[in-house]
Amino acid sequence: MRAASTPGALAPREDRTAQYVLIGLAFLGTAFIVAVPLAYIFWRALSDGVAAFAANIIAPDTLHAIWLTSVVALITVPVNIVIGLSAAWLIARFTFPGRKLLLTIIELPFSISPIIAGVCYLLLYGRQGLLGPTLGAADIQILFALPGIVLVTLFVTAPFVTREVLPLMQAQGSEQEQAALTLGATGFQIFRLVTLPNIRWALLYGAVLATARAVGEFGAVSVVSGSIRGQTNTLPLQIELLFNDLNIVGAFAAASTLTLIALIVLIVKTVIEGRVGREE
Amino acid sequence: MTTLAITAAPSGRTKRVLPGFGLTMGLTLTYVGIVILLPVIALMLKGAEIGPARFWEIITAPRAMAALRLTVTAAVIATIFNALYGLLMAWVLVRYRFPGRRILDAMMDIPFALPTAVAGLSLTALFSANGWYGQLLEPAGIKVVYTIWGVAIAMCFTSIPFVVRTVQPILEDLDPQLEEAARSLGATPFTIFRKVVFPQILPAFLIGTTIAFARSLGEFGAVIFIAGNLPMKTEIASLLAVIRLEEYDYNGAAAIALTLMLIALILLALSNGLQWQMNRRRGQP
Known part of the structure; x- marks a missing residue:
């Protein structure tokens, strides 16, 4: 019952009433707009029983969508880690003209809506696009195929790793790395033995956020994938397809797998946040 | 030397x-x-x-105008709700200690973590005529699915965290002495909030609101499930861009996409300007 540390605890009674009303409103609003929509996903997915749920998950098209989404994440997340580290090292450890501009460009995908990213890619690689005719002549298929899906996913996930790792590297400074250098360590040794242990939790955090985004991206992928059933349909697109087919329980079953991933991400995030705080 | x-x-x-x-x-x-x-x-x-002339012609065509108007109006509705709700959540999470506070705090991250298509699907089913919410609202004559309200609710859901997460840290860092001084001078809690607390969190509040608005304008995945996507009525601008692409009307798609990108970049510049001003005021370079 002790609440002495909060302002208002020693305040007059009308303050307390206001406090209870505000807390009540916060719970009510959050229940209505966040908690119920979240719980409803599992409730509907399981509304026809566990057997029906399992059948919906192993339906060939849904299974293929799960596989495709996993492939996209397995390609994009490692690329994100390598490039994110490279950009963070470049921006944190060196000064050069255009450094701020480079960071702004890396963070640009956060401000551009995914659907516009999709349109950009279509205008670049499409049949009437900038590079379309050249690639078409060379028989290279980017759009409506895996490369296009991977490329737009790379676009929307580009800022995550750099944004988590860079502030930490800047705050830590480069004294330890310079010491290692004077002791004769090579660049990769410095990175592996000095830098990486200092930033591993921030790196993991960035990678987790990038994974969540890669798995759940809808808008950008829907423009470039062509949504070919059982071929270029990722899991979020499969949800829309099942919904349009009026297979609502199937759509919710597919959605529940993505929701589970989202919840795991949140748990990992909570665990890591404590550790990133300690690194700083 | x-x-x-x-x-x-x-x-x-x-x-x-x-x-x-x-x-x-x-x-x-x-x-x-x-x-x-x-x-x-x-x-x-x-x-x-x-070219500018043709660009203007595409943007001001009735269907594009209707789509842009719907997108902006729904985003304004969503942002007003999020500004108020976000402020309430930040205040309650920072200032009060109560059972369930941590869960409430974690809930604020759900809209970021949940794929937009999943959110759209769930909200659509909840608000449709036979859904949990729809059953209560439709008899009262309130129709959400396939209306601008549905579009606004979907936008609202996906941009919930912005105001909360930008105001929260600023509210945590506030100097309690100012409020205590105001209280000792006999100010009511509401006056203290209005005259002492709110001016200090205003820049962060505006930044959060701007980002929430930008995000609402660009939201696609959650909206297309609930909107019904009727041309001239419930068709958002980004969907119109996609439809133009599917019709191989690359000019039409590019003009609409470019308009949306320009608005997003202006909002980004605005929030960066506010951020710069806030850092200067708090004495950081």
Whole structure:
């Protein structure tokens, strides 16, 4: 019952009433707009029983969508880690003209809506696009195929790793790395033995956020994938397809797998946040 | 002489003591060029190719105007709700201690973590005529699915965290002495909030609101499930851009996409300006 540390605890009674009303409103609003929509996903997915749920998950098209989404994440997340580290090292450890501009460009995908990213890619690689005719002549298929899906996913996930790792590297400074250098360590040794242990939790955090985004991206992928059933349909697109087919329980079953991933991400995030705080 | 040498050093070559400059520069620039810049340049070139007159004609065509108006109106509704709700949540999470506070706090991250298509699906089913919410609202004559309200609710859900998460840290850092002084002078709690607390969190509040608005304007996944996507009625601007692409009307798609991108960049500049001002006010460079 002790609440002495909060302002208002020693305040007059009308303050307390206001406090209870505000807390009540916060719970009510959050229940209505966040908690119920979240719980409803599992409730509907399981509304026809566990057997029906399992059948919906192993339906060939849904299974293929799960596989495709996993492939996209397995390609994009490692690329994100390598490039994110490279950009963070470049921006944190060196000064050069255009450094701020480079960071702004890396963070640009956060401000551009995914659907516009999709349109950009279509205008670049499409049949009437900038590079379309050249690639078409060379028989290279980017759009409506895996490369296009991977490329737009790379676009929307580009800022995550750099944004988590860079502030930490800047705050830590480069004294330890310079010491290692004077002791004769090579660049990769410095990175592996000095830098990486200092930033591993921030790196993991960035990678987790990038994974969540890669798995759940809808808008950008829907423009470039062509949504070919059982071929270029990722899991979020499969949800829309099942919904349009009026297979609502199937759509919710597919959605529940993505929701589970989202919840795991949140748990990992909570665990890591404590550790990133300690690194700083 | 020695002091001169030392002060001159940092701006020179000594900054590049560590290895890897060439490698990381090459890797990063190549990647940023291919993945981010090239596609954005493709859109801008297409926009330049269309020309201002034709561009204006596309944007002001009735269907495009209707889509832009719906997108902006729904985003305004969603942002007003999020501004109020976000402020309430930030206040309650920072100032009060109560059972379930941590769960409530974690709930604020759900809209970021949940894929937008999943959110759209769930909200649509809840608000449809036979859903949990729809059953209560439809008899009262309130129709949400396939109306602007549905669009606004979907936008609202996906941009919930912005106001909360920008106001929260500022509210935590406030100096309690100011409020205590105001209280000792006999100010009511509401007056204290209005005159002491709110002015201090205003920049952060405006930044959060701006980002929430930008995000609402660009929201696609959650909206298309609930909107019904009727041309002239519940069709959002980004969907119209996609429809133009599917019709091979690249000019139409590019003009609409470019308009949306311009609005997003203006909002980004606005929030960066506010951020800069806030940092200056709090005494950080």
